[in-house]
Amino acid sequence: MDIQKIRSDFDILNEKVNGKDLNYLDTSATSLTPNVVVNKQVEYYKKYNANVHRGVHTLGSLATDHYEQARMKVRKFIGAKRFEEIVFTRGTTASLNMIARALGDLVINEGDEIVVTEMEHHANIVPWQEVAKRKNAKLVFVPIEEDGTIAEESVQSVMSEKTKILAITHVSNVLGTINDIKTFAKIAHDHGAYIVVDGAQAVPHMKVDVVDLDVDFYAFSAHKMLGPTGIGVLYGKVELLEQMEPTEYGGDMIDYVYKETSTWTDLPVKFEAxxxxxAEAIALGAAIDYLEEIGMDNIHDYEEELVKYAYNRMSEVEGIQIYGPSSDKRAGLITFNMDGVHPHDLATALDSEGIAVRAGHHCAQPLMKWLGTNSTARASFYIYNTKEDIDSLIKGLERTKEFFSYEF
Structure with a gap:
């Protein structure tokens, strides 16, 4: 990988922050966007700005062709068998809410159980809480191991004949833990349950094959994988999507409206009210082209190298506590705290040096409670980051310690 060539594709990296070169270490929140993706979205508005599916004029046909080509790119990118299994949504959160409502209505009854983990993003906990309330079902949590991983035995221990759904993240947005989704999918299916996976932190950073994993549903967002904000993907096995009722109504998802009832069109548009x-879908297609040109295996290998380097360097900084598993068991992010310094103060101090990190509870308050803290700082890496960025982070951490009069 030519990292300098990649960096030249991101104009934002030429920006100054507080008079310093931008060092962007907040990809887990949202990735930067390369020029080719920005240009593709602008191209839609400049050349074929029209609605899709219903129009017979030239612009409408062009827009539809580009929109559906993007869907086919997504299908291929995650290894899905059929284009009908790719539903465009507003993002991972919207996808998980859709599944919680539609699948919950289909399979959850009073007394049933929904299994989740304590490391989930709120978007993969709260919708299931609401299903449990609505259906008088029970939410069951998989315990986390001391090193921040999820053990196969722990998942087995909470599954029962009452379990109908296992909802789990592929990669933790706080710990960086990479969960063994293929194994967990088999456990769920052996118990007659369905598995729903939050893939927001996985799809941008590693090759994902939904057929090989044998997941029933998989959700992710464009804005974490070099794409635009406001769009995401829900993958679902076609036989399950066909059984589920839509959760929004109007527009192309309607086949025919009678005075007293209506019928729905075919998948996947059935779920795209x-x-x-x-424009966002077309730009997502361009982001996928960009990632595939680099190669997902190359991206994964490079991030492994970066996170190992960052983990080792940060471990040498006295007073830094790193959360989660060792560098060989995590994706490209490190969540940490500095003794005696609030994470928000730490992030503010680093920002003064042009270094962008995230601080807060990361929409994972049950996990924060498990960690024994209210909030943390998080540095996350991607293909436009370098070891020099990490070196700058280390210098920033040392200066922050000095600023807060650190004593050991």
């Missing part, structure tokens, strides 16, 4: 995110 209203005017879809046309």
């Amino acid at each position: 209203g005017t879809p995110m046309i």
Whole structure:
């Protein structure tokens, strides 16, 4: 990988922050966007700005072709068998809410159990809480191991004949833990349950094959994988999507409206009410082209190298506590705290040096409670980051210690 060539594709990296070169270490929140993706979205508005599916004029046909080509790119990118299994949504959160409502209505009854983990993003906990309330079902949590991983035995221990759904993240947005989804999918299916996976932190950073993993549903967002904000993907096995009722109504998802009832169109449009995110879907397709040109295996290998380097360097900084598993068991992020310094103060101090990190509870308050803290700082890495960025982070941490009069 030519990292300097990649960096030249991101104009934002030429920006100054507080008079310093930008060092962007907040990809887990949202990735930067390369020029080719920005240009592709602008191209839609400049050349074929029209609605999709219904129009017979030239612009409408062009827009539809580009929109559906993007869907096919997503299908291929995650290894899905059929284009009908790719539903465009507003993002991972919208996808998980859709599944919680539609699948919950289909399979959850009073007394049933929904299994989740304590490391989930709120978007993969709260919707299931609401299903449990609505259906008088029970939410069951998989315990986390001391090193921040999820053990196969722990998942087995909470599954029962009452379990109908296992909802789990592929990669923790706080710990960086990479969960063994293929194994967990088999456990779920052996118990007659369905598995729903939050893939927001996995799809941008490693090759994902939903057929090989044998997941029933898989959700992710464009804005974490070099794409635009406002669009995401829900993958679902076609036989399950066909059984589920839509959760929004209007626009292309309707086949025919009678005075007293209506019928729905075919998948995947059945779940895409209203005017879809046309420009965003087309730009997502461009982001996938960009990632595939680099190669997902190359991206994964490079991030492994970066996170190992960052983990080792940060471990040498006295007063830094790193959360989660060792560098060989995590994706490209490190969540940490500095003794005696609030994470928000730490992030503010680093920002003064042009270094962007995240601070807060990261939409994972049950996990924060498990960690025994209210908030943390997080540095996350991607293909446009370098070891020099990490070196700058280390210098920033040392200066922050000095600023807060650190004593050991």
